[in-house]
Amino acid sequence: MAEETNAPAAGDLRGRRRGQGELEAQVLAVLQRAPGPATAGWVQEHLDGGLAYTTVITILSRLHAKNAVSRTRSGRSYLWQAASDAAGLAALRMRRVLDGEPDRDAVLASFVTALLPHDEELLRALLDSASADPAVADRES
Template sequence: MIDGTEKTNPDGRGRRRQGELEMQVLSVLGSAPCPVAAGWVQKRLGGDLAYTTVMTILTRLYAKKAVSRTRAGRSFEWTPVADGAGLVAMRMRKLLDNQKDRDAVLSSFVSSLSSDDEQLLRSLLNEADDPER
């Protein structure tokens, strides 16, 4: 959405934001009672999402170490390793790891936080320093 209008696909549906489908797949996997096949995920996502699209997303999540898979006959069964927040955290870490000036990136990030987020971050860092808390 650049000019106030949402971009749409040729079929008139709104375009998904980057990572939205990955989050949906992780959410579905998180509700699974045990490791599940891609078809199980596809069915629960609803709509007309192609099986190959689900497989592509699962494979990308596997490459990001957000899901694990085990062989089940000729296919795989999938299990979440990270939830949506974990996936975003992995992305943030990967971006940070690819920067030469980590200090500048972290400084810029912290200075752009709202006061509530800064307080939350301070609290989380204090908890990490004192594991007996």
């Protein structure tokens, strides 16, 4: 007798827990592939997994609050456009975690000591190039 399973079909987003920010990243990726500003309905149609329209609107609104997407009024609805990429969204999440901690120095020190050697080298190179950039130097003063 075949065993019954409640597991979702491949590609189906319903019925399983998603990692923090996973849906936001998927919606952002769909918007980046759009030929131009897109409606929430267009985004919904191009997502795998049959999310409810209201869920897509909620995700788009959250991305808008994070400045990851922009929106312009079109009749009674909005047209949405990506303003950031997945890396920018991940960086925002990292900054929010850091901002929520009382001892930023300890958190940053712990983060840096846990980096793989290649990642540490990359971070040092990025920090060096950022400190040489006059726009970044102006922001720090």
